[in-house]
Amino acid sequence: MIEIKTELTTNKKQKPDLNNLGFGRFFTDHMFVLDYKEDKGWHDPRIIPYQPISLDPAAKVFHYSQTVFEGLKAYLTVDKRVLLFRPESNFKRLNVSNERLCIPAINEELALEALKQLVAVDRDWIPSTPGTSLYIRPFIIATDPCLGVSSAKQFQFIMILSPVGSYYKDGIKPVRILVEDYYVRAAPGGTGAAKTGGNYASSLKGQEMASKDGYEQTLWLDGKEKRYVEEVGSMNIFFKINGTVITPALNGSILPGITRDSMIQLLKAKKIAVEERRISINEIVEAYHNGALEEAFGTGTAAVISPIGELKWLDEKIIINNSEIGEVTQMLYDTLIGIQNGSLKDEFSWTIML
């Protein structure tokens, strides 16, 4: 049994309006912190009141972005149980990201135990209205105050919790996506498969350009040939073509999404053909012209599923399923959300009860 010290707040915050939570704007009363020093390893796990992080201005995270993070959710079921969705997968992936970013591996068992204790402490922050949840953000930052370009010798692993609103307040609405033909999110040999800040910093410009053109997100092509589909916004992407669901294979520059993996497993269980393979933007355009492009959607922890109603590629506008959510997309969304919030039976043993 791992001992985690807990210092409870004496000054509880006022809870936010549950109808206006948004995403990642409000945080609970406590946070988890774990320190790393070269000579001590990871040490001093503790739950403390939510508070600012105080760092030397020379801390490496500010200069060289040596950082990784995760995102997952806790749900309150109708009968008031708390369910975590596949948290072991997140901590496993965090260690994969750590390896790429030269950050020492964390103890996944300790992280899970800490997460459970933290959510239990702030249990009354988990919102219960349909579509809401408690978003969990574990992250690691390099803290030593030294400007040499080299891996840090001091880190902090922190977890914070944010009650988040329904991504689809007015029902699921398909998004319009601009296929990016200049900026690149990740390249072979880069950090695309790791969940690290630099990937997101690099993607902001494409997002800004898409917004200026009136589109909501960017579809990212591969960094080498700018030909193969990789991700959409900060989500994985799926297409349904001629009855088969296709998602880009994990090639080293695509994030191995946990929602992505869950969707693949769900499709297999439902006996719907699913393929992980390389898929070019030209194949999508061709399928559209042949009338074979039936559905498209992004997957990620925040939205779960985000149906795609339109893709703009160069001068061509590809309208998918009459800009409405497709049948398989809707089924996947309903099934996964149902498993996550406990209203459907979890045949995959994905959820963990607190």
Add this chain to the structure above:
Amino acid sequence: MIEIKTELTTNKKQKPDLNNLGFGRFFTDHMFVLDYKEDKGWHDPRIIPYQPISLDPAAKVFHYSQTVFEGLKAYLTVDKRVLLFRPESNFKRLNVSNERLCIPAINEELALEALKQLVAVDRDWIPSTPGTSLYIRPFIIATDPCLGVSSAKQFQFIMILSPVGSYYKDGIKPVRILVEDYYVRAAPGGTGAAKTGGNYASSLKGQEMASKDGYEQTLWLDGKEKRYVEEVGSMNIFFKINGTVITPALNGSILPGITRDSMIQLLKAKKIAVEERRISINEIVEAYHNGALEEAFGTGTAAVISPIGELKWLDEKIIINNSEIGEVTQMLYDTLIGIQNGSLKDEFSWTIML
């Protein structure tokens, strides 16, 4: 005239041992801070005692690495004048980085004025022994506490100062470099030409692999074909082949180094042939086999010049100039250092006196 408030410290630090400064390990008594908010723009420029930065754990810099930085130096001349080396170029480049990272542009004139005032306040920290200098680190971080993946609406622009030792305490020693054939620093359409943390985070792994193989730095090839030379470590790279000095042309994934630019200008002034063009690793290998590869060196603010004594590419060890510093390399080093520290006449108007 821009007014910059100054709050002097009442608690001056002890100065470090000038013989053991290292790089970026000690910091002066003061720092400069400038805030940005969407409705106010950049505001409240101030010099304050060097102190920790206190940020909400949800601050965007910790999660999405929206950050840029610069590096430049101040030198104390023998007659006790303070010289800044091409500071306008740094603030100009900072704004280029800002554009790529969706960070609002700073006022370059204000930044230069602030830098001058900050260095003046901490003037007694500038070391005077040969080879030492005051390293200046301007940087910008995204501070709003919100986990949505989008450009921040709050930033801080900060400058800190660090007295640094001679890069070559025991004389210039050529380094041994591993040519990286798997990991990539930057790709076309990525952030390689911007000075942003993600590029450095992404490079740590290659550096770690090189160290494990007994090499000091990584030579980075292009992210698309892994064939063309881009940078070495966190420096630009030059080769002297058959009497001509060649450096990779700025292609969008290479940092436009200010030392790089100064070297090109120096070479032209000295009537030494210099070319900015694409150069493949195969061309280097071939030149080596033909006996035409005469010198190689990296350039950057920290080291000024770092001669390369050996390149390892796949199974081949390329020994350059018998692992000794070359004649042109030495001349460039002596000339640039001389201009920077005021011992040589600055015919390029690169230095600014405080």
